[in-house]
Amino acid sequence: MNPLRERYGQEIDDILAKYPQEQKRSAVMPLLYVAQREYGYVTREHLGQIGEILAIAPTEVASIVGFYTLYHDTPGGKYRLQICNDLPCALRGADKFLEGVCDHLGVKPGETSEDGVVTVEAVMCLAACDKAPMFQVQSAEGISYHENQTVQSTIALVDGWRKKEETK
């Protein structure tokens, strides 16, 4: 049996129901989100399992993971802090904000904190340019937006995650 299918049978069926029967391939992106929820990244096994559900080759699934930035093929921090420092946000101080957050956490953009809780990434425009500095958080729970941030408010958020992870 297919482990993904076994674990998320109903959810997968609901996803497949959105698309015409002969166009199951459309479900590859939603299924990748399902798979990614398991470990925060897509494993090689997932590629085969999703491929099997959709009757496409694992390589085709891998191509999708590679093309889109919200899928990851390697583990990162439990929380991915994705700070927008694209032009509009940068005009409102996002570069400095990014630097400040990185300094506080002792990482460079793209790196994961030593405790594995947070990965800081600089990302392209997130459609929140009027509320810079801002970032989104990608984790097992999905994606959430955090707008009009300061370095302090951000660090407080990260501290909250750390506490949560410790008590786990």
Place this chain on the structure above:
Amino acid sequence: MNDILLRHREIKDIGQLAVYRQHEGFEGFKRAVTGMQPDELTEMVKASGLRGRGGAGFSTGMKWSFIDKNAWPHYVVVNADESEPGTFKDREIMESNPFQFLEGVALCAYAVGAHTAYIYLRGEFWQLAAHLDASIAEMEKEGLLGDNLFGSDYSLRIYTHLGAGAYICGEETALLESLEGKLGQPRLRPPFPPSFGLYGKPTIVNNVETLANVPLIVQKGVDWFRGFGTEKSPGTKVFSLSGNVVKPGNYELPLGTTFRELIYTHGGGITDGRKIKAIMPAGASSSLIVADDKALDTPMDYESVPSVGAMLGSASIIVVDETVSMDWLINKTMHFFQHESCGKCTPCREGTYWMRHLTERIHHNQATWDDVILLQDVASNVKGKCLCALGDFSTEAVISSITRFRGDFEAKVGAPLSAPAEAELKEQVSN
């Protein structure tokens, strides 16, 4: 303020189905399904003069009328990818006025004979998708979606579909590829989506804001709609204002409102009272307009903006003040485009990468005029040679800033531009 699209700013709870219905919500849809021929609806939208709000400004009714009636089924796909830097209007509409948007989707579907509509949202809109899913479920519960709507034989289902971080998926054919579960790379055109779209079937792709206009056109009529905006650009537009302004945000104003009114009256002027230097009216894909009086007094509509050397596009107005140097700015835009080039065609894939190297060098004081001229040349080699518009977009800020803000580069390079070099520059631009 005339809030048509951002009605939630006036009617606080319009995001609730009951409240939306109290304001005649879904009456238009019901009237259409029970009493109008699909083509009548298309004609009405055509007559309203509504133009696509996704960037190209193409007549919406005209697009609907192109749907190929010899091939079935038909699909409606909503472009909710909203990834142009500086654009954040669709998000607000969907978050706060979801039912007006969804009614627009439903009307479009009815007009073109589609029984399925997909809303393709950028992957980052994860929470928004869940919110829309809930709204869609409510509609289904109230018989506004599903089979045999209002006792007719018309049925409709709307689904959300999340992208996963790729600006190119805003380009409509790349979006369709992505929705089919493939790499988000643009298709050759022609054929265009109304004849060959999703799964190879006739498909209408419209922007969120475009469709959000439709319910009120149906409800209040073509004349009412034409009462806003200009002859060729009727209606209101949500302008996303960002950058060095005091009050960034979305402003719904009639098309034809001047830059000055948006930036100074509504946006509160430039941060810290500094001087305005440049305007990018269509996000990062935009040329840089020199923000002189002429430019500031230019009406923001599809016809007028080209007169100051840019396009209205998605109307994401990025304001740049005097403290900003253009070498920094184009390095930012090139970073974006290099990151977002899908890689399918050579000039864009290689050109954005190369331009990024050059803007880096210039920005880090490692360049001479030769590099700037080379940058201009590479940009003009990309322009007009690519498979889709992303390649062109990547060159706009580069080319316009080098020609219009030469001083910034002279300062950066530390030398004035020689006469022969100037001639060379000119020649490239005219190419």
Place this chain on the structure above:
Amino acid sequence: MAVADTTQQTLVTLTIDEQQISVAPGTLVVDAAKRAGIDIPVFCYHPKMEPVGMCRMCLVEVGRPVLDRATGQPVMGEDGQPQLQFGPKLETGCTVPVSEGMVVRGYTEKVKEARDEVLEFLLTSHPLDCPICDKGGECPLQNLTMKFGPGQTRYIYDEKIRLDKHVPLGDLIFLDRERCIQCARCTRFQTEIADDPVIGFNERGRKLEIVTFSDPGFDSYWSGNTTDICPVGALTTADFRFGARPWELKSVASICTHCPVNCNTTLNTRREAKSGGKAVVKRIMPRQNEMVNEIWLCDKGRFVYQYTEEANRIGQPLLSKNNQLAPASWDEALAAVADKVKKSGGKLTTVVSGRLSNEDYFNIKAFTEAAKGQIALYSHMAGGDLVSQVGLGQGSNLADLGKGDAILVVASDLEEEASMWWLRVKQAAERGAKLIVANPRRTKLEREATHVVRYSYGEEAAAVHALIDSISPKRPEQTEAVKRLMTQDEIKAAAKDIAEAQNLVVFYGSEGTDLAASESLASAAANLLIATGHVGKPNNGLVAVWDKSNVQGAWELGLRPSGDLASLMKDAEVLYLVGVDPSGDDPQLAAAVDAAKFVVVQELAETKTTQAADVVLPAQAFTEREGTLTSGERRVQRYYPAVPAVGETRADYTIAAQLGALIGATLEAVSAGRVFAQLVETNEAYKGLTMQRLAEVTEQWPIIGRADVYYGGTTYDNKSGLGVQVSSAADRGETPVLSFAQPLERERGDGLLAVPVTKLYDHGNMISKTVLLHNRLQKPQVTLNPEDAERLGLEDGKATKVSVNGVQAAVTAYVDNSLPRGTVLIPRSLGLPISGPYTLKVEA
């Protein structure tokens, strides 16, 4: 597909570079130019694949006549010529179809600059390692850069991306990531043509790179073709990398001898110090024959030739002295054989393999007849006589089949048995031909099938009879099985399509059949064609998916397999075995060989059977000699000597002639051409053929040639012959007769029925010498239905032991849910002897 047909009546006339040409509507500008001999450079475009317009190399100026809105007529300019409107942008010639009055300009400054620019862009990321690149000398990028490219680089070398250079995508194909220009030809080939998307792009933008996640890597029977069409040295084959430079190679036309398709190949050879200065085969390349293999080759055909190399061969006659084989001279060896033959009193049994040349068959048969012996073809399939009668009509080309036509494939896993036919049949289905796949289990061809017909093993002939009877219920009686099958909806629907088809081709294979069942199936298939009037004309007829490359040729010359080979062999005074290894194949046959009095084995290499021989006569490989083969489509084609013969080896037809001389028969020994001249005299179908005619070529589309590697790839142009498709009896006007024999149906015994199937990569004597393919060779295996597997405690992919006909073997068990219950698939030549259905015991 972007191939245009100039024979259509309504042509479109346009002007390209001042030259006026007329082509079929729908033709793309680049193809129209090509036909007119005008070069528009391309990278991503390939005439066998859908255009994608990615690389932008083919940019041209395109002008179209301005049409009057009211009349639709062209508006005339002052000069009396139609007014032209040129777009503001250049257009990609590979994506624009021609239109009436179009003017294309590929020579203007604007176009030249654009080509320059695209090349400059490509070179910014491309390494400058041409001197060490395997593609050097046949590289489109290199050639086009010389022709159009900018003379100098403006790109800072240090800013180039450095990427991995020797990435094995699998055992067969290596990738140089730096060299890839992201044209997607390889990935599109695997998706569009091979229907095997096992390579793909990872990442995006400048980071795009080719990856594979198949296991084993780049796992496709077609992988080698990607190296032909890759326009740079990004993809290279493991056998040729760093092997030689293209310009040092000699090219000799040959024919692939692995299966009955008989793909056209080119053997590239070079003299090598390590071979004592002798020429050796460096690689096998496809050679264009649009009627056979187009421009492709399967990996078996491309990579399996190591068995011909000297190290693997017997170079000298061997004679048994004191029960030990020892080197001998030819005179000694031949005399020893002739002596025994003369004394045998006609008790000579000759057994020949299905992959000898026509000339070999002719001489060996003549020799055997002179000795009054009997001759048998070593094959488990029958029906070649029927193929001679109602085989594919002269002038057939599978590429012509499409809408309105039908193809039936029965009892064959075409991709495994004759890969190229799988490809060609799949393409016919994609063009709209109705495809009916009849097999008890799922095969890859089913993906394209219009109808899938399922029957039980043993009922293959009955299934075809059910089709016949559904179309014309003429026969008085039907067996139970036929009656039952006729109730199947798929059979009814398939029968309807067959009856309505304009053209019908039937392929029958040997999945699950032994000789008797094969005969019954062939007869049923022939009857279906006859009953529906699909014989004696082009693109109609019967094709046997033979187990070896020239079985049809053997049948044409009157050779037949034997229903009881073991008895035939064990009673022989002299057993003359040519190119066969019964001792290695089957213990029962091994015993028969041992029982024979005197065993002569003519072979390339040592086998179990040569070990049991009294005399071993070393034969030449196909690379060392000349000959002709007759394909399953009954196309007679020539191959040529490419390398010097190993040791003292001789051609099979020569050896037979020399043996003949010793017993008083006069046979041609010197050249295959002379044997062929005799052969055509005695054979109706071959009448009038000459070696010269087989060597004739006519122009083919797409035009590909060595100079334009950018267009078609490195596939070789065909200069040495397209061969001749010979006539069937039906073609010659002989009326084929319907036979009303009932289909052979087998009773099922108790226990599991073991069914033979064929795998492309089995453990046959040729392929097992190819080290490169060792990881790809199938494991000894059995395949079962999930329920049977569970009942027997077997799991998918787990090891088990089985015994078949008294032979025990360790195998891997696989589960296939499309397989009927009570059946076990056993691939031929994979450790378990199997020639027909058997009852099987499984000891898990």
